[in-house]
Amino acid sequence: MKKISERKRIVVKVGTSTLTHKTGRLNIRRVEQLVKTLADLYNAGHEVILVSSGAIGLGMGKLGLRERPKDTKGKQACAAVGQCELMYMYDNLFSNYSITVAQLLLTKYILLEDRRTNVENSLETLLSMGVIPVVNENDTVAIDELELEVGENDSLAAIVATIAKADLFIMMSDIDGLFDKDPNSSDDAQMIPVVQEITDEIRGVAGGVTTNVGTGGMRTKIRAVEIAFEAGIDVVLMNGKTPKKLYDLFEDKPVGTLFTKKDS
């Protein structure tokens, strides 16, 4: 297996729970650390694609809503407001390190059709220009996702990693890694450091659902790993609370759960 430090092109997915406080407002300290660390990895020679959730959460905060809207159009309105705030923030923070960002709003369906070549070309061109692409689901278009309450970016990020032919896909969540049971409901849950195959047992331990602000849960993360595995891409699931741990990861220290296919 190629060392993590040798992986050049990385896709990093951050969830709502990493970016926001429980109030729905931006977790400024966390986001500043995340951007600083990603900027440093970029300066060290990595190509970085960021897949960022948080539009609905930030929109809720900005509109002063206490709860996530239940109806699709409410969620879409929140996403439309929050996406501006999200990109404004990334643009500002990355510019402190003289890094330019780009916004890509995609849907999984577009990526699976012929138009994926357009996305591939855009990503390649942006990366060759030294830009950090920031991807989110185009929530005002992808209504079926929102209606199903799945509205998750985990598999979108895995598809982006596939299209970009990433060397590593990192998912940052509100949890240290994959556990043998949901640690939020069992005190004796143990973290699994390495997973080499997605078996029914692994799917079983990921059965739990979700936090207040996020939408995906562990199930969608395992589905994302399966998409990445099909393209031969390794995945790291780690806690977004401590973005600085990315330094440890790229110094080849164990961080979170590494999903690496047996024969990779």
Ligand SMILES: Nc1ncnc2c1ncn2[C@@H]1O[C@H](COP(=O)(O)OP(=O)(O)O)[C@@H](O)[C@H]1O
């Ligand atoms: N086996 C498991 N290992 C780790 N977390 C699990 C497991 N099963 C369920 N979960 C839950 O999944 C949550 C992470 O998913 P989610 O709330 O969607 O986060 P994010 O917003 O980062 O995508 C954890 O907080 C945890 O409660």
Ligand SMILES: N[C@@H](CCC(=O)OP(=O)(O)O)C(=O)O
């Ligand atoms: N596109 C939505 C995605 C919501 C979502 O996937 O949330 P999460 O489970 O925290 O990754 C948003 O930006 O709010």
